[in-house]
Amino acid sequence: MRISLNWLRELVDFTITPEELAHKLTMAGFEVEDIEDRRTWADGVVVGKVLSCQPHPNADKLRVCEVDIGSGTPLNIVCGAANVKTDLFVPVATIGTYLPKVDLKLRSTKLRGVRSEGMICSLAELGLEKESSGIHSFDPESGPLGGDVRPLLGLDDVILDLTATANRADALSMIGIAREVAALTGATLKLPEVPESNIPGGNKEVLSLKIAEPQACPAYIGTVIENVKIGPSPDWLQQRLQGAGIRPINNVVDITNYVLLEWGQPLHAFDRQSLQKVTGKDSLTIGVRLAKTEESLKTLDGQTRNLQPQALLITANDRPVALAGVMGGEETEVSAQTQSIMLEAALFDPTAIRRSARSLGMRTEASGRYERGVNQAELELACRRAIGLISELAVGAGLVNNLSCSTESIKSKPAPTSIAQEIADNRPNQSAWTRSIELRLDRVNQILGPIDLGEELGELQPEDIRTILTSLGCEIKPTEEEGIWLVTVPPYRYRDLEREIDLIEEIARLYGYDNFSIELPEETEPGYLSIDQMLTRKLREALRGAGLTELVHYSLGKAEGDGQIKLRNPMFSEYSALRNDLISGLIDSFQYNLEQGNGALNGFEIGRIFWSEEDGLMEADSLAGIIGGDPTVGRWVNSGKSEPMTWYEAKGMLESVFQKLGINVEYQPDCRDSRLHPGRTASLWVQGDRLGTFGQLHPQIRQEKGLPDAVYVFELDLDVLLDQMNQDEILTPVLKPYSSYPASDRDIAFFASTKVSVAEMERVMAKAAGTLLESVELFDQYLGESVPEGQRSLAFRLIYRAGDRTLTEEDIESVHQQVREALTEKFQVTLRS
Template structure:
């Protein structure tokens, strides 16, 4: 928001320079992004009067003007403006004047053979507008004409300095001159002089306002003012708007904008004669049946949507509530009667409506943050008073709907907590001291808070001992700070802001401890290194996606329909990223992602952290030494096995068909100690064809907690003595049904082999001629070893036979060796 120093000084007494004021505001939480000293724009420009304006002898479009600037001799100035004429008062840039807005230094020059000693200025040349049709003409009352040759800056509003102030999102009150004035009063101690309205008489009370959505519009006041005269605003009003970065339009519109800037309460004026014949104002959401477009003041035709919060007249939409008015009811040159709207709108309702229309205005910026619920009448009456003074007319009737609940909030503040949070200050004698209670009281009081001590001593007596940290206050929050002051810590922040962050001593904790990383973080970092080591790149996707399934977690206030739900898995995003890389000619993507997934069940919403990955295609494309060949299922599985081996966990694979995106015959669920870890498999051929991906693409998605929990159990290595005795190998081959997984066979063999069986490895598989249909030939190598002796053939044969018998009995295999 642009803050005019001159305007601010009308509200609060202070003697700070612009630079000091900017520093104070910034230190109190309102960053000043720029200081614009408009006094330099017209330094050397004086008031003059054109005495004569004659046609240039050598140019049809130029005039030679004799200009009186209060000097002994009149200036001869060549001017090309069509409105230059005798008798008018103008702004004259004399010789040597520099105009920074157009980067021009005025020099004596000859224009078509006639000497020109200065320049008659337009507002554009003085930096007040972008374009001007001619030179600027002052309009003074006869009794208020300043001396010729005097400085024009006070009459143009150029004796001012403008601060570009940025307020935080929680400080809606700071989007007003009154709000900034209260802040300046707090840290400067200046006296506030707020412009309180003083209306006389009571208008007739009507009942022509109805609010269908009281939550969206807690209060609405309509004021009917008849007999006004539309005209140009007085100079002071236009200067205030220009200083704030707004364009003056007409007296009525300018007054509503002025009051919005002054008090932070947006207002809107309707042409009452363009509303329904029987005045009937309504506030509601747009209905699905309303298909017509609403043409707004920016000449845009806007489709009404379910989230459009609208103002109606005779049930016909005439404005977007809290956003922008309608063009059909706009105040124009012929307007004689107006209906002044002053309303309170719910911030969330206006935010959704603004987003639905892709529109943000000065009014919506304030409503979205939350305006002062107790300041509605003050702003309304201030606007009515200015309208009656400037545009004339009569306030004939008002209709008010008020569903506001009383807004009162009292917070307990403990001095001990203030001192604990903020630390010590440096006393006058240089010693460290606690912040005194009086400083807390004075600081909060300057911000408009009301404090009442409710501390007690051991005898139960109320007291206020400056040195006692047991002091407590009950602090009443003013209405204009109700939106952002909710807890004790908010009050402590206010004390620090205004008292001064720089006044608190920087102290280190008495005792420090070495920092450390949690086990989960260390293991996750180790996991990332391992995944990078096998050739995968980390990917990051947003957690938002489109709602396509019933058990997704939906976002209450989505930015867009396609981002209105939280993702259930990582695979969808990984597949999209893989397809995007292929379509953009970047080749196959080998990557992994660690992120959160969300889902709904009978107990409500759930969240977990998963590890997902994708790889496929030929990683050696473009390498001339090797023929191109896609990675196969076993190679992809081997990469994942490498990760598990590096982590030191044993993972079991089981056939799985649950995910329709994966190949039913090349997908496995992964298990650790009976706990489901995740899934690994090849993308389904139909999905490959739909997304135009390489033939063999593999994905995995694992539950990170399950994996890290298994790794954490191995975090402390336990030494196991190596056997110094030789091993004895045996091979076993048999025909087994295709439906029996190798994992099941290995598990059964280990159980049968007992303590002597050291390892079981599959070294051969064959399907083809000589193998019964529906079966496959498998060959395993079994390694036997004892830790205390050399095994004899009798020891090994006995255990090995147990393995053979168990396979025949449990799986009905046909032994071949």
């Protein structure tokens, strides 16, 4: 928001320089982006009177003027403006004047052989307009000749370009900034005088209200003002609007914009005759409702808007005439022919206005304020302020006698006797605009820490806190307990002062962040990673070492199955539910990578998954990966043909990760996931806990998505994996010396049922062999001729070794026989060797 310091000084009596004020506001949380010193734009430009105006002897479009600037001898000035003529009072830039907006320093010069001793200026040359068709002229009674033009043009001002945070809706008005400056500087606040309402009672035959969306529009005031005289606004009003970056239009519209800047309350003026013409009736029912399908409205910017169902409308006899809280309609705008207006002052719900403006891709000064939330308590005040200015600047004698006001509450109560009475009836309960918050002195000092008192440190005192909060408009009452107050928040800070911590922030902001101690505590503890963070980093290293790339996906995805947590208002259907696994995102990434010509993707992701159960909503951390494509680096050995990765090759990549982490994982047949091949899927187990799933993608999914012949995925429970990694023997491995004695190997072959897993057999063999068994390795499997139905032929190699001696044949044979007997007893195998 652009803040005029001249205007601000009328509201708060401060004496500090613009630079000091900008620093205070910035330190208080209001970023001052620019200081626009308009006093430099016309330094040296004075009021002059054109005494004569003659054609230039050597140029058709130039004039030679004699201009009196009160110095005794008239200046001879060559001017090219078409509107220059005798007896005009004009701004004159004298010799030596620098005009920064056009980067020109005036010097005495000759133009086509005629000496020119200055320049008659346009508003563009003074920085007040982008383009000007001619020179500017003053009223003859504007001031003495030779006087400074800056007060006449509003250039004796400094503008601060200030940005307020989203929670400070009150700072989007001059009154709000004045309150802030008064609190920061201790200066006296002087609010503008607002006349009391003396308007006759409402006449429902002239104007009535019908609010179809009471939540979106909790309060509405409609005031009919007759005998309005439309014309230009006075200079002071135009200059204030221009300083704020708003283009003056006419006196009535300018007044609504002025009140918007002053109080932060958007207003809108309708041409009453146009409303009657649009509806075809003399009596008007002003309504507030949502747009219907295929409705449209031509707004003040000349564009025809196709309205969406979220758009909130102002209607006249149910016909759209304005976008509520955003922009008025072109058909009912105030123009030079307007004789009677209907002034709207309303409260609109921030969410409703945000949806309405977003549905049409619009953002205006009014919608920006409604979206943040306007001050409900000062709605009537802003309305009376606008009516008072209209009566002063836009209506002749007999205003009160010719005014009619019709307002009707949402509950259709009888018409009141005045606007003031109507607001008292319609507005929410006064207690809804204020709240009381308990504030503890100990908590303030605990949060903010010590303050710098020069040579020593101290604490904020109760009187300091009381002074700061009182300057913000808060009421402070002590409680029965010492050091605890009950702070009542003023209505204009109702939206952002909600909790004790908000009050503490205000205390720090007003006292000054730079006044608190910046010393660090005497003893500081160096930062460190938690055990889960260290183990997760180790896990990532192992996965990257196996050739997998880490991927990151959104936590949102399509709503495809049961148990997913679905969003109530998703922005896109592709992101309408929280993901309940990581595999789906990895498959989509694999497909996208292929479609982009990047080849097969080997990657992993660590992320959070979410699901719904009878007990409620659940979440957990998960690890998933995808492996596919030809594992060979070069294809020259295969004549350029790609070879699909086998199940064992993919399993070997995962096994290398487990081996590096020091975890022994067992594989069991599994077919619960319909996305995976039923005969090539295994569940992973570690010490009796289910770790996850590993398997090949189902051929049907592979065919639908155009994936290679063999793609493998795995998904692991990260908590189970980290728990296994967090064991002492893994975190701190014990050195085991190598045996200096030779090893002996024995093979064992047998027929076993296909229903028995190799892992179970290896576990039984290890238990039967005891400490002499160093390792067990499956090296052959056969299914075919000479193998009984329902069985398979397996061959294992067992390595035996002792750490203190060389094993004899008797040592090995006795242990090996125990292994044979255990397999026969446990699994009824048929031994072949």
